[in-house]
Amino acid sequence: MAQKSGNQINLQTITPPLTLRSRSSSSFLFLIFTATAIGWSCSKSESPPSHAASSYASNGAALPAFTEITTEAGLNDFKYVNGAFGKVWFPEQMGAGCGFIDYDNDGWLDILLVGGGALAPNTITEPPALWLYRNNGDATFSIKTKEARLDGLHAYGTGITVADYDNDGDDDFFFTTLHENMLFRNDGGVFTEVAQKAGVIAKPIRWSSSANFFDADKDGWLDLYVCNYADWSPERDIPCYVEGGLKEYCPPGMYVGVPNYFYHNNGNGTFTEMTEEVGFANAPGKSLGVAELDFNNDGWSDLVISNDGERTLLYENNRNGTSTEKGTIAGIAYSEFGEARAGMGIDAGVTDTTGRVSVFIGNFSAEMIGVYRYNPTGWFTDRAAVSKIGRPSLPVLTFGLFLLDMDFDTDLDLFVANGHVYPIRVKFMDGITYEQPPQLFLSNNDGTFDEVSQNIGGVFTQPMVARGAIYGDVDRDGDPDILLTENSGSAHLWRNDFKNPNFLRVCLEGRESNRDGVGTRIIAIVDGQRMERRIRTGSSYLSSSEKTATFGLGQATQVDSLLVYWPGARVDRFAAIEANQEIRLVEGVGTFVTRNLTSRVVP
Ligand SMILES: [Ca+2]
Numbered sequence: 001m002a003q004k005s006g007n008q009i010n011l012q013t014i015t016p017p018l019t020l021r022s023r024s025s026s027s028f029l030f031l032i033f034t035a036t037a038i039g040w041s042c043s044k045s046e047s048p049p050s051h052a053a054s055s056y057a058s059n060g061a062a063l064p065a066f067t068e069i070t071t072e073a074g075l076n077d078f079k080y081v082n083g084a085f086g087k088v089w090f091p092e093q094m095g096a097g098c099g100f101i102d103y104d105n106d107g108w109l110d111i112l113l114v115g116g117g118a119l120a121p122n123t124i125t126e127p128p129a130l131w132l133y134r135n136n137g138d139a140t141f142s143i144k145t146k147e148a149r150l151d152g153l154h155a156y157g158t159g160i161t162v163a164d165y166d167n168d169g170d171d172d173f174f175f176t177t178l179h180e181n182m183l184f185r186n187d188g189g190v191f192t193e194v195a196q197k198a199g200v201i202a203k204p205i206r207w208s209s210s211a212n213f214f215d216a217d218k219d220g221w222l223d224l225y226v227c228n229y230a231d232w233s234p235e236r237d238i239p240c241y242v243e244g245g246l247k248e249y250c251p252p253g254m255y256v257g258v259p260n261y262f263y264h265n266n267g268n269g270t271f272t273e274m275t276e277e278v279g280f281a282n283a284p285g286k287s288l289g290v291a292e293l294d295f296n297n298d299g300w301s302d303l304v305i306s307n308d309g310e311r312t313l314l315y316e317n318n319r320n321g322t323s324t325e326k327g328t329i330a331g332i333a334y335s336e337f338g339e340a341r342a343g344m345g346i347d348a349g350v351t352d353t354t355g356r357v358s359v360f361i362g363n364f365s366a367e368m369i370g371v372y373r374y375n376p377t378g379w380f381t382d383r384a385a386v387s388k389i390g391r392p393s394l395p396v397l398t399f400g401l402f403l404l405d406m407d408f409d410t411d412l413d414l415f416v417a418n419g420h421v422y423p424i425r426v427k428f429m430d431g432i433t434y435e436q437p438p439q440l441f442l443s444n445n446d447g448t449f450d451e452v453s454q455n456i457g458g459v460f461t462q463p464m465v466a467r468g469a470i471y472g473d474v475d476r477d478g479d480p481d482i483l484l485t486e487n488s489g490s491a492h493l494w495r496n497d498f499k500n501p502n503f504l505r506v507c508l509e510g511r512e513s514n515r516d517g518v519g520t521r522i523i524a525i526v527d528g529q530r531m532e533r534r535i536r537t538g539s540s541y542l543s544s545s546e547k548t549a550t551f552g553l554g555q556a557t558q559v560d561s562l563l564v565y566w567p568g569a570r571v572d573r574f575a576a577i578e579a580n581q582e583i584r585l586v587e588g589v590g591t592f593v594t595r596n597l598t599s600r601v602v603p
């Protein structure tokens, strides 16, 4: 467990000198300051520059290191219950998601887990639909489901998406299920379920998976996109069998997909379902993942949607909140063989020096992870093979998936959580296992990646039936930690023990923009190298990561320029920000506060 020098949030304002100039409708704040990191409590001697003996590439960078701390963190009681009772029903293999949420607003990330549910008729005792673990301020957790009024729910849950949809400064969340979805409004650390009142009960009700909050029309209020999966009910369950007559889950191709929903946030606590009006109705369904991106860099949020056995969808924002689906003409809809693959977890980000966004999609075993990079001719290039991600991803079935700079060398790397869906049929599949270890692909910043899981060992050799995968700095030492969930299994919390990070963490508070700053593009320039991050919800699979941007800085000790492109017209600019601190920027204020971090523990 991380030692800490203080578990309260110490906010200390740095007010650098500033010059202000305005250009048309935009305000540009250009700030020069040389403030040292007031409030940074980590002794720098604990993380000396080093060139570790183990290296994965020619730059001699050290490998990431993680330690599983599930037991010491107090998360051992949790187990996801998929409700299986011998019928082998389709929904059992899907779950479930997880989320980092600071529900009590104390600056420490708490954990929300989907507990599962009952499928058997007339079940007397249902498993908890949600588990809420409060961070005690030291990366140990106490169960607070009941205190936060998240107990006693009747739901067969799938996913969690966390955002401050009502812009009142606290984390709310949307909970997807097999039946009616739920919206939980945070009222001072206790939750009220408001889906009906807020207008986000689906008509008709559909089996939902991932969801994301994003501001489609840039009115400062987060809209909601909900992925729906397939038309299933106990009455319509299709039996499938393997050799020997044992019942097994059917391929999703046996079921008909149901399309997704879009809800426009009215800014008064209610939403209006506008799927068709906004252009999201033309979808085949079977959606499992959604990522927000701005692939054409026009400042408007686009969406990319992964679908299970159906084409990938790319919604280009028409710069008015409506969208046009362009997946097929943009070249991202199908594999290089023209096939729709089993799209699950998804993420998007700039992972190399081209500055152009790449999209990564988890697929089935014997299918490569989808890797597509946008190019200036207006379409995406399939780079699964050339990126070196394709081949190592063939034996695994990938659900949770996210981009994060895991080795702090400035470029976004790819983490994938794996686990199969056929407990019986895998025995007849050459080289495929039901439980599979996660994988890490380190970016070489040139469009290629090195798969380093075996080099790292430890937690990366642990086979699991993984589903959800998220990152968030639970011990507040500046490096994002990882949380994974398993189908019919435990949650796994991995503490990040990377030995030599220089970093800058940036969290946002929107004023004209939505409070979370979702849809903000942040550019950091270090030694002439440009890094890009976006503040988003969604991505991965059924799950919700922290909304703080982490920039790995390599050996650099400062960020030379930081440019914050808010979803509105505003751009805030800062210069010479010292490394190894977490800063909080309020839109248009032009200063930032530094949040105290804890001392890092390097085993
Ligand atoms: Ca908290």
Ligand SMILES: [Ca+2]
Residues within 6 Å of the ligand: 163, 164, 165, 166, 167, 168, 169, 170, 171, 172, 186
């Ligand atoms: Ca709120």
Ligand SMILES: [Ca+2]
Residues within 6 Å of the ligand: 404, 405, 406, 407, 408, 409, 410, 411, 412, 413, 442, 443, 552
């Ligand atoms: Ca990296």
Ligand SMILES: [Ca+2]
Residues within 6 Å of the ligand: 472, 473, 474, 475, 476, 477, 478, 479, 480, 481, 495, 496
């Ligand atoms: Ca950490």
